[in-house]
Amino acid sequence: MTASVLYIGICNMSAIIVVDDLVKSFKEIKAVDHISFSVNKGEIFGFLGPNGAGKSTTIKMLTTLLVPDRGKILMNGFDPLTEPDKVRQTFGIVFQDPSIDEELTAWENMELHGVLYHIPKKVRRRRIEQLLKIVELWDRRNDPAKRFSSGMKRRLEISRGLLHHPAILFLDEPTLGLDPQTRNLIWGHIKQLNQTERVTVFFTTHYMEEAERVAGRIAIIDHGRIIALGAPGELKAATNASSLEDAFINFTGRNIRAEEVSNLDQLRRRVRLFRR
Amino acid sequence: MKTIYILWIRQLKRYYRSKPRIIGSLGQPVLFLVALGFGFGPIYQKAGGGDYIQFLAPGIICMSILFTSVFSGIEIIWDRQFGFLKETLVAPVSRFHIMIGRTLGGASVATLQGVIVFSISLLAGFKPYLIALPLALFIMVLIAVIFTALGTAIASLMEDMHGFQLIMNFLIMPLFFLSGALFPLDGLPRAIEIASRANPLSYGVDGLRFALINVCHFSLAFDLTFMLLAALIFLGLGSYLFSRIQI
Numbered sequence: 326m327t328a329s330v331l332y333i334g335i336c337n338m339s340a341i342i343v344v345d346d347l348v349k350s351f352k353e354i355k356a357v358d359h360i361s362f363s364v365n366k367g368e369i370f371g372f373l374g375p376n377g378a379g380k381s382t383t384i385k386m387l388t389t390l391l392v393p394d395r396g397k398i399l400m401n402g403f404d405p406l407t408e409p410d411k412v413r414q415t416f417g418i419v420f421q422d423p424s425i426d427e428e429l430t431a432w433e434n435m436e437l438h439g440v441l442y443h444i445p446k447k448v449r450r451r452r453i454e455q456l457l458k459i460v461e462l463w464d465r466r467n468d469p470a471k472r473f474s475s476g477m478k479r480r481l482e483i484s485r486g487l488l489h490h491p492a493i494l495f496l497d498e499p500t501l502g503l504d505p506q507t508r509n510l511i512w513g514h515i516k517q518l519n520q521t522e523r524v525t526v527f528f529t530t531h532y533m534e535e536a537e538r539v540a541g542r543i544a545i546i547d548h549g550r551i552i553a554l555g556a557p558g559e560l561k562a563a564t565n566a567s568s569l570e571d572a573f574i575n576f577t578g579r580n581i582r583a584e585e586v587s588n589l590d591q592l593r594r595r596v597r598l599f600r601r
Numbered sequence: 602m603k604t605i606y607i608l609w610i611r612q613l614k615r616y617y618r619s620k621p622r623i624i625g626s627l628g629q630p631v632l633f634l635v636a637l638g639f640g641f642g643p644i645y646q647k648a649g650g651g652d653y654i655q656f657l658a659p660g661i662i663c664m665s666i667l668f669t670s671v672f673s674g675i676e677i678i679w680d681r682q683f684g685f686l687k688e689t690l691v692a693p694v695s696r697f698h699i700m701i702g703r704t705l706g707g708a709s710v711a712t713l714q715g716v717i718v719f720s721i722s723l724l725a726g727f728k729p730y731l732i733a734l735p736l737a738l739f740i741m742v743l744i745a746v747i748f749t750a751l752g753t754a755i756a757s758l759m760e761d762m763h764g765f766q767l768i769m770n771f772l773i774m775p776l777f778f779l780s781g782a783l784f785p786l787d788g789l790p791r792a793i794e795i796a797s798r799a800n801p802l803s804y805g806v807d808g809l810r811f812a813l814i815n816v817c818h819f820s821l822a823f824d825l826t827f828m829l830l831a832a833l834i835f836l837g838l839g840s841y842l843f844s845r846i847q848i
C-alpha cells in the first residue's frame with residue numbers, strides 16, 4: 326500500500342510534496358509514526374493536530390533539518406537526504422519558535438534573509454519595505470529585534486518568511502500569539518501569494534476556524550499518525566459534524582483517544598447546556 | 602560569496618554592538634599582563650631571562666585570540682538556542698559557505714581583539730620590532746582561524762552550553778598553559794613537551810615572538826607550516842561537523 330502512494334505521487338505530476346511511510350522516533354517516543362500523504366502544487370494544505378502530535382517533526386524532516394528513521398520524501402522531485410541543497414532552493418519556512426537574530430535590526434534581519442535567498446537588491450529593497458509596512462514594523466525598522474514585543478518579533482519573523490517567493494512555503498503555527506487584525510492581514514497576503522505566484526502553502530495551526538477558512542485540504546494528525554485527510558467540507562460530511570472542531574473531535578475520539586475525548590465531549594455538552 | 606560576506610558582517614556587527622563583551626574580554630589579558638608582567642618580571646630577570654614583558658606580551662596576545670576565537674566558534678550554540686541557526690541551515694546556500702562566513706567573522710573579531718591587546722601591551726611597556734608587523738598580523742589571523750574553526754567543530758557537536766565548563770577546563774586552559782605563552786618551552790618534562798609540541802598554539806606563540814621580538818624556539822617556516830596545516834584540518838573538520846547538524 327505504501328509503495329503505491331509513492332508511485333501515485335511520482336506519477337501525479339501535480340504533487341509537489343510526496344511523503345511515504347515516514348517514521349521518526351526520539352528514544353521511545355514515536356513522534357511520527359508511518360505517515361504518508363502528498364500535497365499538490367498550488368494547494369493550501371493544513372496540518373492539524375494537538376500538541377505533540379508530530380507536526381513540527383514532520384516539517385523538520387521535510388525541510389532537511391532532521392533525518393527520518395524510515396520512509397521516503399520527495400520535495401519538488403528531490404530527496405532531502407540526498408539532495409538537500411536542491412530541496413532548500415524550493416521552500417521557505419516560518420518556524421514555530423523564534424529564529425531571528427535579536428542583535429540585528431528588523432531591516433538587517435530582512436536584508437540578511439534576502440541575501441541568503443539570492444533576491445536581487447532592487448526587488449529585495451522593494452519587498453522589504455512592502456512587507457514591513459504590512460506588519461507595521463516599517464517605522465521600527467532600525468530598532469534591534471530584541472527591543473520588540475513578542476508579537477512584533479513574530480510579525481517580523483513572518484514577513485521575513487514571505488520575502489522570497491518559494492515554490493513551497495511552510496508555516497508552522499504562523500499566527501500564534503498575534504492579534505486578529507494582524508492575523509487577517511497576514512493570511513490575506515499569503516492567499517494573494519498563493520494565487521498570484523502559485524506558491525504552495527503547508528501550514529500547521531491549532532485554530533480550527535482558521536484552518537477551515539484558508540485550507541484547501543486538511544490532514545488531521547494525532548500521536549504521529551494521520552487519521553483523516555480531505556477538504557474541510559469532506560471531513561465535516563464524513564463525521565456528520567457541523568464544524569471542523571466537531572469533526573476533529575469525532576475523528577480523534579473514535580480512533581485514538583476515545584476516553585480523553587469523551588470526557589471533553591461531556592464537558593462541551595455541559596458547556597452547551599450551561600449556555601442555554 | 603555574498604553568503605560568506607553577509608555572515609562575516611553579521612559577526613562583526615554583533616561584536617561591535619556588544620560593548621560589555623569587548624570590555625569584558627579585554628579585562629583578562631590586561632590583568633595577566635599587569636599581574637604576571639610586574640609580578641614575575643623581577644624573578645624572570647634574576648634568572649637571566651631578560652625583560653619578562655617582552656616575552657609575555659606575545660603570549661598574552663595569543664591568549665586573547667585563543668579565547669575570543671573559541672568563543673566565537675561556540676557562539677553557534679547560542680544561535681541554536683536563540684533559534685537563528687535554523688534560519689541559516691535551511692537557506693539555499695551551501696553549509697560550507699555558511700561555516701566559512703561564520704569562521705571568518707569570528708576570526709576577524711578575534712584578530713581585532715589581538716590587535717587591541719597588542720596596543721594595550723605597548724602601554725604596559727612592551728617594545729616590539731615593528732618591521733615584521735605584517736607577519737605578526739598574518740600569524741594572528743592564522744591562530745584566529747584555527748581556533749574559531751575548532752570552536753565551530755565543538756559547538757556542532759553540542760546541544761547546549763552544559764558542556765561548556767568541560768571544554769573550558771579540559772581544552773582551552775591546557776591549550777593556553779601548554780603553549781609557551783607564559784614560560785619558555787625549554788627543559789620541560791617529556792610529557793609536557795610532547796603535549797606542547799602537538800599544540801597548534803605553541804607555534805602561534807613562537808611565530809608571533811619571532812615576528813615581534815625576534816626570538817624563536819622552533820623555526821618560522823615550521824611554525825607557519827604547522828599552523829597552515831592545522832587551519833586546513835580544523836576548517837575541514839568544522840565544516841564537516843557543521844554540515845551534519847540536525848535541529
Ligand SMILES: Nc1ncnc2c1ncn2[C@@H]1O[C@H](COP(=O)(O)OP(=O)(O)OP(=O)(O)O)[C@@H](O)[C@H]1O
Pocket residue numbers: 351354355356374375376377378379380381382383421848
Ligand atoms: N528534539 C527532540 N527530542 C526529543 N523529543 C522530541 C524532540 N522534538 C520533538 N520531540 C517529541 O516528539 C513529539 C512530537 O513533537 P512535535 O514538536 O512534532 O509536535 P507538534 O505537533 O509540533 O506539537 P505542537 O503543537 O506543540 O507544536 C513530542 O512528543 C515531542 O516531545
Ligand SMILES: [Mg+2]
Pocket residue numbers: 380381382421497
Ligand atoms: Mg509544533
